Amino acid sequence: MAAKDEILGLVRKYMDMLGLDIAPHVKVRNNLGSKNLGTTAWVPGETTSTISIQRSVLSDSATLERVVAHEMAHHATFLENAEELRQIVREKGQLARPHVNAYLMMLRREGGHGDRWQKFVDVINRRMGKDFVTERSDETYAKETETKPYYVLVMEISKGRYGFQIGVNLSSSMKQYVDRVARDYGAKIFKVTDPLWQYGPRIGSGKWATSSDKQNDMLKLFGQPSL
Numbered sequence: 001m002a003a004k005d006e007i008l009g010l011v012r013k014y015m016d017m018l019g020l021d022i023a024p025h026v027k028v029r030n031n032l033g034s035k036n037l038g039t040t041a042w043v044p045g046e047t048t049s050t051i052s053i054q055r056s057v058l059s060d061s062a063t064l065e066r067v068v069a070h071e072m073a074h075h076a077t078f079l080e081n082a083e084e085l086r087q088i089v090r091e092k093g094q095l096a097r098p099h100v101n102a103y104l105m106m107l108r109r110e111g112g113h114g115d116r117w118q119k120f121v122d123v124i125n126r127r128m129g130k131d132f133v134t135e136r137s138d139e140t141y142a143k144e145t146e147t148k149p150y151y152v153l154v155m156e157i158s159k160g161r162y163g164f165q166i167g168v169n170l171s172s173s174m175k176q177y178v179d180r181v182a183r184d185y186g187a188k189i190f191k192v193t194d195p196l197w198q199y200g201p202r203i204g205s206g207k208w209a210t211s212s213d214k215q216n217d218m219l220k221l222f223g224q225p226s227l
Contacts, residue, residue, distance in 0.1 A: 003058045010065055014072035024075045025050040038067040040074035049078045070137045073120040152197045154222045155187035162218035163208025166200045177204040188226035
């Protein structure tokens with residue numbers, strides 16, 4: 001609850017800074033495999049957006065604020081888009097649909113970090129400092145060195161080459177899969193907190209992460225006792 005309160009406090013700070021009167025919905029996620037530390041989703045027709053923050057950044061207040069600020073610029077953009085859509089409907093009435101579709105197509109062409117978003121980023125950066133928010137500031141900055149415990153399944157895919165899969169919890173079908181690949185292919189499963197492994201396919205998906213830069217790490221992990 002304390003973490004959620006901190007996020008809501010930052011949301012209010014940036015609402016005031018950006019002159020907003022509609023707050024976003026806020027969710028805290030623990031999505032292993034997500035590249036972004038925060039995301040903002042808006043569905044045309046909705047009155048507000050939903051900001052999701054990765055749990056892994058909650059221990060670092062500086063990172064958390066930069067991520068929230070980045071997402072609040074998206075939220076402000078979505079609110080502006082929603083108002084412009086309402087204006088189109090008011091002006092065009094029953095003939096609004098093709099104009100609405102054209103507007104939405106324009107937004108898709110512009111992408112998430114276009115001039116509309118940058119306008120709000122400039123407001124934030126004038127107050128908070130140069131490059132406080134950037135196009136990639138929801139992907140970067142220090143995350144906590146450990147994360148919530150999760151499972152890593154490692155297997156030798158071919159001679160001398162390893163792959164891994166991950167999972168936060170092991171369902172009964174996942175356990176059956178682990179037992180089968182351990183029995184038939186010598187796979188090993190580990191419970192870890194190191195964030196090194198958190199970007200990978202789910203256990204049981206049939207896909208394996210085999211990136212070259214993690215081969216030595218997988219070899220070391222594979223040499224340890226499994227669960």
